[in-house]
Amino acid sequence: MIEIPEDFARGTVAREADRGREWIAGLPTLVDELLQRWDCVPEAAVVHGQVGVVLPVRDGEGRSAVLKVSFPHPGNVHEPDAFAVWRGRGAVRLYARDDARFAMLLERAEPRSLAEVPDVDEAVALAGALARRLAVPAPAQLPRLRDQAEPWATELRADRAELAQPLPARTVDAALATLAELGPDQPDTLVHGDLHFTNVLASAREPWLAIDPKGYVGDPAYDTATLLRGRYEDLLAAPDLKAALLRRVAVFADAAGIDRERARRWAQYRAVTAAVWGRRHGDPDWVVRATDVLADLLV
Structure with missing residues (x-):
C-alpha cells in the first residue's frame, strides 16, 4: 500500500474534520483498488496538492501516467469533464475516470512548470x-x-x-x-x-x-x-x-x-x-x- 504524506493527512483532517479523517484512513486501500482496476504499476512516491494525491504510474498500455485521487468536494466535480472536452488539446489527456471516487488516470507531464x-x-x-x-x-x-x-x-x-x-x-x-x-x-x-x-x-x-x-x-x-x-x-x-x-x-x-x-x-x-x-x-x-x-x- 502507498504511504500517505503526513503533512497532507494532517492538513486534510484539520480542514475536513471527521470526513477528512475517514477519507485519509481509506485512501491507501482505495488507491490499491484503482491500481488493480486500471492495471497500473507505481513508478515513484506519492506527491500531493491541497486536496488530492498524485501517484506516478505505468499503465497496462505502457503509458507514463499519474493516478490522481481528490477529496470529494463540489469544487472537484467537473475536473474530468474539462479534460474530456479538451481531449489533450492544451491539457493533459484523460485516460480513465471514476467520478464516484473522485479519481482519474491522467497523462503524465514533466515536473517543470x-x-x-x-x-x-x-x-x-x-x-x-x-x-x-x-x-x-x-x-x-x-x-x-x-x-x-x-x-x-x-x-x-x-x-x-x-x-x-x-x-x-x-x-x-x-x-x-x-x-x-x-x-x-x-x-x-x-x-x-x-x-x-x-x-x-x-x-x-x-x-x-x-x-x-x-x-x-x-x-x-x-x-x-x-x-x-x-x-x-x-x-x-x-x-x-x-x-x-x-x-x-x-x-x-x-x-x-x-x-x-x-x-x-x-x-x-x-x-x-x-x-x-x-x-x-x-x-x-x-x-x-x-x-x-x-x-x-x-x-
Missing part, C-alpha cells in the same frame, strides 16, 4: 496563449459563472457588513459593479478556473499542458487573477507596483485574445473575494495584506 520560466512576462504570455487554446465551446452540464453572479454579490455584501476589518468601500464597490455589469454577460466558453503558474506543466507532446482545471463556463478573462497572485516577489521588485500589475494583465489579455479592461475587472473582483476568504479562514497577515493591495490597485 511556468513558475520556473525565468522571464515573468514570457511565463504570463505562455499562460495566455494556453488560455486561448482552452477557451472552447462548453457542454451544457458544466456550471455557468453567470448563474453565480447574483449569489456572489449577495455574499460579498454580507461579508462587508459582517467582517470586523472590511475592505475599503471603493474596493468592494468596484467588485460589485463588475458582478452587476459583466457577470450576466458571459459566453458559453470553457475556462480553466485556476490557471496559475504551477498548474501549467512542461511536456514532450506539447510545450505546455494545463492540469487541475475547475471546469467552469464563462468569460476567459476570469482566469487573469491567479496569474497576478503568483510570483508576487517579481511584482514587489518593480519600481511601480500598479504599473507592473497592469502590465501583467495586459500581457495575459493580449496573449489570450481577451479585452484588457475585462481582464482587469475580473482580476480585481477575484482579489476582493480572495481577501475576504483570507480574513475568514485565517490566512497569514502578509497574505491578506498583499491581496488587499492587489484588490485596491486594480480598481
Whole structure:
C-alpha cells in the first residue's frame, strides 16, 4: 500500500474534520483498488496538492501516467469533464475516470512548470496563449459563472457588513459593479478556473499542458487573477507596483485574445473575494495584506 504524506493527512483532517479523517484512513486501500482496476504499476512516491494525491504510474498500455485521487468536494466535480472536452488539446489527456471516487488516470507531464520560466512576462504570455487554446465551446452540464453572479454579490455584501476589518468601500464597490455589469454577460466558453503558474506543466507532446482545471463556463478573462497572485516577489521588485500589475494583465489579455479592461475587472473582483476568504479562514497577515493591495490597485 502507498504511504500517505503526513503533512497532507494532517492538513486534510484539520480542514475536513471527521470526513477528512475517514477519507485519509481509506485512501491507501482505495488507491490499491484503482491500481488493480486500471492495471497500473507505481513508478515513484506519492506527491500531493491541497486536496488530492498524485501517484506516478505505468499503465497496462505502457503509458507514463499519474493516478490522481481528490477529496470529494463540489469544487472537484467537473475536473474530468474539462479534460474530456479538451481531449489533450492544451491539457493533459484523460485516460480513465471514476467520478464516484473522485479519481482519474491522467497523462503524465514533466515536473517543470511556468513558475520556473525565468522571464515573468514570457511565463504570463505562455499562460495566455494556453488560455486561448482552452477557451472552447462548453457542454451544457458544466456550471455557468453567470448563474453565480447574483449569489456572489449577495455574499460579498454580507461579508462587508459582517467582517470586523472590511475592505475599503471603493474596493468592494468596484467588485460589485463588475458582478452587476459583466457577470450576466458571459459566453458559453470553457475556462480553466485556476490557471496559475504551477498548474501549467512542461511536456514532450506539447510545450505546455494545463492540469487541475475547475471546469467552469464563462468569460476567459476570469482566469487573469491567479496569474497576478503568483510570483508576487517579481511584482514587489518593480519600481511601480500598479504599473507592473497592469502590465501583467495586459500581457495575459493580449496573449489570450481577451479585452484588457475585462481582464482587469475580473482580476480585481477575484482579489476582493480572495481577501475576504483570507480574513475568514485565517490566512497569514502578509497574505491578506498583499491581496488587499492587489484588490485596491486594480480598481
